[in-house]
Amino acid sequence: MFAALRDATARGSKVPTDLVAAINDRKRELNAVILAHYYQNSDLQDIADYIGDSLGLAQAAAQTTADVIVFVGVHFMAETAKILNPTKQVLLPDLNAGCSLADSCPPEEFLKFKQAHPDHKVVSYINCSAAIKAMSDVICTSANAVKIVNSFPPDQPLIFAPDRNLGRYVAQQTGRDLLLWQGTCIVHEIFSEQKLVELRVKYPQAAVIAHPECEPTVLRHADFIGSTTALIKYVARSDAPAFIVVTEPGVIHQMQKIAPGKTFIPAPPNNNCACNECPYMRLNTLEKLYYTMRDRSPEITLDESLRLAALKPIQRMLELSANS
Ligand code: 13P
Ligand code: SF4
Numbered sequence: 001m002f003a004a005l006r007d008a009t010a011r012g013s014k015v016p017t018d019l020v021a022a023i024n025d026r027k028r029e030l031n032a033v034i035l036a037h038y039y040q041n042s043d044l045q046d047i048a049d050y051i052g053d054s055l056g057l058a059q060a061a062a063q064t065t066a067d068v069i070v071f072v073g074v075h076f077m078a079e080t081a082k083i084l085n086p087t088k089q090v091l092l093p094d095l096n097a098g099c100s101l102a103d104s105c106p107p108e109e110f111l112k113f114k115q116a117h118p119d120h121k122v123v124s125y126i127n128c129s130a131a132i133k134a135m136s137d138v139i140c141t142s143a144n145a146v147k148i149v150n151s152f153p154p155d156q157p158l159i160f161a162p163d164r165n166l167g168r169y170v171a172q173q174t175g176r177d178l179l180l181w182q183g184t185c186i187v188h189e190i191f192s193e194q195k196l197v198e199l200r201v202k203y204p205q206a207a208v209i210a211h212p213e214c215e216p217t218v219l220r221h222a223d224f225i226g227s228t229t230a231l232i233k234y235v236a237r238s239d240a241p242a243f244i245v246v247t248e249p250g251v252i253h254q255m256q257k258i259a260p261g262k263t264f265i266p267a268p269p270n271n272n273c274a275c276n277e278c279p280y281m282r283l284n285t286l287e288k289l290y291y292t293m294r295d296r297s298p299e300i301t302l303d304e305s306l307r308l309a310a311l312k313p314i315q316r317m318l319e320l321s322a323n324s
Contacts, residue, residue, distance in 0.1 A: 015290075020286070022294075023047055026290070026294060027070075030067065031067040031068065032069070032091075033050070033060075033068070033069055034048045034049050034070045035052070035057050035070070035071050035073070035081070036051050036072035037052070037053070037074070037077060038053065038229075038250055039250035039251065039282075040072050040250055040284060041284070042250075042253040044289065045253055047286070047289070053141065054127070055126075055144055055321060057080075057081075058080050058081075058084070058126065058141070061080065061081035061084050062318055068296070069082075069085060069090045069091070071092050071300075072284050072289060073097070073281065073284075074099045074102075075092060075300075078091075078300045079130050080314060083314060084314065086302075086304070090300040091292050091296065091298065092298055092299075093284045093285070093289045093291075093298075094288055094298075096283055097280045098280050101125070101213075105181055110135060110161065110162075110181065111135060113181065117159060120157045120179060121138075121152060121158055122138075122161065123137065123139075123145075124162070124313070125139075125140060125145070125160075126139050126140065126141045126317075127162070127185075128161065128162050130302060130306050132162070133309075134306055134309035134310045136161075138313045138316040139317040140317060142166060142213065144317065145212075146170055148317060148320055149170050149176060149178070150174055151320055157177075158179065159179045159181065161180075162181045162183030165213050165215055165216070168180065169216075169225065184213075187247075188211060190276065191214055191215070191269055191276065193215075193221070195270070196246065196267050205242055206243055206263070207224065207234075208222045208223050208224075208243075209223065209225075209244070209245055209246065209247075211226070211227070212226070212227075214246055214247075231251060232254050232258060235258060241262055241263065242262060243255070243263070243264050243265065244267055245265065245267060246267040248276065249266040249276065252264045
């Protein structure tokens with residue numbers, strides 16, 4: 001509430017009484033499409049034209065015919081949309097909506113790491129900057145990482161960056177020895193194993209569903225591991241009456257829609273907070289979305305040679321994921 005008032009004051013304007021109507025009007029005027037990630041606040045998910053995981057959002061960005069892409073997610077997602085759409089305007093409601101994983105891989109250090117292993121190809125998780133993408137052979141997301149890694153001949157040495165937890169999980173699934181960059185996500189690394197075990201005891205009928213960015217100590221308790229879209233699909237087909245959800249709790253909004261009679265319990269972090277929201281994703285608000293569309297700012301811009309270098313590995317991923 002106070003954050004929303006601050007946003008409005010900062011933009012020096014009165015908040016329209018019907019924000020949803022104002023956003024939809026502006027969307028028509030701009031011929032814009034609103035793409036949102038599942039970790040966004042529910043009101044933002046509800047106003048989006050497309051809600052998805054990182055892979056689905058990249059595919060939607062690659063296919064849209066809109067003139068303006070409004071990305072309600074974090075910076076690397078909007079940047080990916082811009083890399084795919086150099087002639088379209090790509091807007092992000094808050095440029096500070098970054099990602100700890102992307103920040104954990106500084107390009108200068110990664111370049112040295114890559115140069116120290118010249119025989120390795122580089123598979124990078126989409127949660128990274130355009131500069132890291134430009135140094136990669138192929139991009140992956142949590143939805144297709146196993147498939148992308150398996151697309152290389154078994155004897156091809158691979159660097160996997162920047163998430164060591166997803167990397168470890170993929171190494172386990174593929175039986176490959178991946179050279180891991182040691183990045184982590186500040187949200188997924190702090191789920192508490194002890195509190196998760198306590199929840200399992202309290203809700204014995206509940207299935208534990210987890211994102212592969214979690215630590216191995218947490219993943220070993222999971223009944224199902226997958227991307228946000230995969231977790232939602234699992235909920236839709238599972239007979240379990242309840243789910244302990246070990247990822248950012250924004251995803252529960254779609255789970256409740258798809259399985260309204262079921263119980264969803266967000267797994268707690270190992271601090272005093274009850275839930276574990278991504279501080280970057282949650283920077284976006286309905287008010288900021290409105291002002292961004294009204295002002296056509298902030299906008300994502302990119303150096304053209306960097307864009308072209310980052311485009312190649314993203315296109316490779318999209319080709320390899322054509323049927324996913
Ligand atoms: P997804 O690939 O499931 O969208 O996850 C993205 C992300 O940022 C997880 O923290
Ligand atoms: Fe990045 Fe983690 Fe937030 Fe996903 S949840 S955007 S990986 S900080």
